[in-house]
Amino acid sequence: MPARRRYRKRVRPQTLSRLIGIVVVANLITQIAIIVTGGAVRLTGSGLGCSSWPNCEPGEFSPAFHEATSIHPYVEFGNRVFGAVVVLVALVLALLVGWAARSAHGPTPTPTVRYRRLAVAPLVLSVAQAVLGGMTVRFELHPALVGSHFLISAVLVWIAAWLVVGWFRPGTPRSVLPRPVHVLGWVLAALVGVVVVLGMIVTGAGPHSGDDEVGYRFTVDPVAVARLHSTSVWVFLALLIVFVVLVHRARPPADGGTHLGAAVRLRRWSLVLVAVTLAQGAIGYVQYFTGLPELLVGLHMLGAALLVATTAFTVSAMSARGRR
Known part of the structure; x- marks a missing residue:
């Protein structure tokens, strides 16, 4: 016993x-x-x-x-x-x-x-x-x-x-990147918030308000706000490409396999983030030029959630952590 x-x-x-x-x-x-x-x-x-x-x-x-x-x-x-x-x-x-x-x-x-x-x-x-x-x-x-x-x-x-x-991956995070690249990663995190907010306004200015009797909710120019949203995505993508290049060129601190594994993980997540961003942008343009079909708008909303989650995983991967 x-x-x-x-x-x-x-x-x-x-x-x-x-x-x-x-x-x-x-x-x-x-x-x-x-x-x-x-x-x-x-x-x-x-x-x-x-x-x-x-x-x-x-x-x-x-x-x-x-x-x-x-x-x-x-x-x-x-x-x-x-x-x-x-x-x-x-x-x-x-x-x-x-x-x-x-x-x-x-x-x-x-x-x-x-x-x-x-x-x-x-x-x-x-x-x-x-x-x-x-x-x-x-x-x-x-x-x-x-x-x-x-x-x-x-x-x-x-x-x-x-x-x-x-x-x-519990434990105290330790950065595996030079400080400027680390800061750039957090700039991307802030910028994805801007992208999501503008995307919300675009949807609210369009025909999918949630009520069949009301064609819009936000009384703003839908074309102008859609262009602003698109611009924010292009800025995000441009900075993301710079981030990916810097991440792949950066050398992790030489203190064993922990930082090396974290660097490999960060490179993978950064590429996943690029793929999600490109897919989300493609869906956005297709839905805009095809009259905002419901299925594509729904996929775009799912893509927004995945973009937020992938950005969080990418930013977290900038630091080495323990493994449970």
């Missing part, structure tokens, strides 16, 4: 670590997926498919089927249900990370205070997203609320990506 107890103490932290690894990845996937489902609500004109919140209709939690029922209530309600899944995953993640912090024994690295705080952020922001979604319905898709809904999701994707990095 004592031997069995010692065995359990030795294995339990590793099992918990694997479980958190699964949930932290699931959190990233669900945060990206909720952008897709939210985009489906907007692209199908289902933004007011449910006229109330938290009930779909006054006195009815879910859509009621009848002969005049359209697809809109089910699309909107489906997005709400998936939003509950996002909150549940975020809650499980916060609880498991807190549990791991209290189980400070065994070979598994214990989550730092900073990581534990970051692990709570998805839960807090996801709950705030649910409330904001209700306000969006109550205020009949006010453009500021709709835009904020998407931008908070982008922030959640960024946080989720960093949680993945922080869990699988």
Whole structure:
């Protein structure tokens, strides 16, 4: 019996670590997926498919089927249900990370205070997203609320990506790049925020407002803002190419295989970021010149989430970290 107890103490932290690894990845996937489902609500004109919140209709939690029922209530309600899944995953993640912090024994690295705080952020922001979604319905898709809904999701994707990095590669980060190149990487991170914000405005100025009866939400020139968004993407791509060249020419500090492995990882992620940026730009131009078909706009929204996540992984790869 004592031997069995010692065995359990030795294995339990590793099992918990694997479980958190699964949930932290699931959190990233669900945060990206909720952008897709939210985009489906907007692209199908289902933004007011449910006229109330938290009930779909006054006195009815879910859509009621009848002969005049359209697809809109089910699309909107489906997005709400998936939003509950996002909150549940975020809650499980916060609880498991807190549990791991209290189980400070065994070979598994214990989550730092900073990581534990970051692990709570998805839960807090996801709950705030649910409330904001209700306000969006109550205020009949006010453009500021709709835009904020998407931008908070982008922030959640960024946080989720960093949680993945922080869990699988814990430890104090050590830069593997010269300082100017390292700063350039963070400039790219800031610029991707500009790209996403301008993209949100472009979508809000176009025909996909989320309501069949309203053709736009932001009263700005859609052509002018689309060109501004395109310019920001070209600037991002130009700086990214410079960054990739500098990264491939930089020599990591000679202190063993840790920095060398980090340098190889950074080169790979930087190339992935180039590929995602080019694909996202291609989809953007095709959708613009083909009249903004719903499928391409939806893919563009997915691409925005992937661009944010890939940028986060690339920036994190600029520093060498331990391996769990």
